Amino acid sequence: MAEAAVRGGAEEEEKKEEEEGGDGGEAAAAAPAAPxxxxxxxxxxxxxxxxxxxxxxxxxxxxxxxxxxxxxxxxxxxxxxxxxxxxxxxxxxxxxxxxxxxxxxxxxxxxxxxxxxxxxQEEPAWRPSGIPEEDVCSAMVPYLLKHRAYLRKVLKEKEEENKKLAESVLAGRDRIAELQQLIQDRKQAWQAISKEQRELIMTFKEPQ
Incomplete structure (x- = not known):
């Protein structure tokens, strides 16, 4: 009879644990989802x-x-x-x-x-090598190299454009210098002609 009593007590405890486990599962299922x-x-x-x-x-x-x-x-x-x-x-x-x-x-x-x-998902969503530093480098380096090539291309285009602008400025300065020299030469020529005209006029005005 003692063995039967022990067996009955064990069965009651197992039944109680199952009921508590079932309540816990239902409580977990009924728990509100995270916002x-x-x-x-x-x-x-x-x-x-x-x-x-x-x-x-x-x-x-x-x-x-x-x-x-x-x-x-x-x-x-x-x-x-x-x-x-x-x-x-x-x-x-x-x-x-x-x-x-x-x-x-x-x-x-x-x-x-x-x-x-x-x-x-038990495994990491994205870890080809398992080492974060290497994974980031493998993903970012190609993009950075492409971006660097693009920047170098833009820089080269800007340098060529600036070179052309500088050449245009120098050519403009040379043209201005030529015009200034031409104006100076014509001014001197006009002054010489004016001087000859004045001398000629003075010659006609001298008394006979």
Whole structure:
């Protein structure tokens, strides 16, 4: 009878453990999923707005406009509430524009999807060699070499363009020097002709 009692107690304990294990599995299955990045971003924005409102308290607002508050306390409160409401709406609108321009919702969803898919994957998603430094180098070096070749090409084109511009400037300077010399020669020639004309006129004016 003692053996039967022990066996019965063991069976009851096993049954209890199975029931507890089953409850634990159901509890784990019923556990809420982790919030996505979009929800976290929205929570961060809401927290920021709350901190912003807390930083600019109503008392500080009243201290800045204490004379007006003494005359119209209710109107002061109304103005403060409208100001805070418009400030929050403006910030949310700006953040929404940034989200739309950067397509953040789609990016957040894509990241969440990648994380979910990686949960069932035991091996690293991308580690050809297993050494992070070598993997990064193998991926980045070809891109950097291509970018360096592009920069060298652009630099060479700019150097050739600057060389042509410099030659054009030098040619322009030479042309200006030639024109200045031509003007100087013509000026001297004109001065010589004018001198001869004056001498000729003076000759005719001399008394006979």
């Amino acid at each position: 996505g990045r979009g929800q976290l971003f929205a929570a961060v924005v809401d927290t920021f707005l709350e901190k912003l409102v807390a930083a600019g308290s109503y008392q500080r607002f009243v201290n800045c406009y204490r004379h007006f508050y003494r005359l119209q306390p209710e109107l002061t409160r109304s103005i403060y509430d409208q100001f805070i409401s418009q400030l929050q709406a403006s910030i949310k609108e700006e953040i929404q524009e940034v989200k739309e321009e950067g397509n953040l919702e789609a990016l957040f969803s894509s990241l969440d999807k990648i994380v979910e898919e990686a949960k069932e």
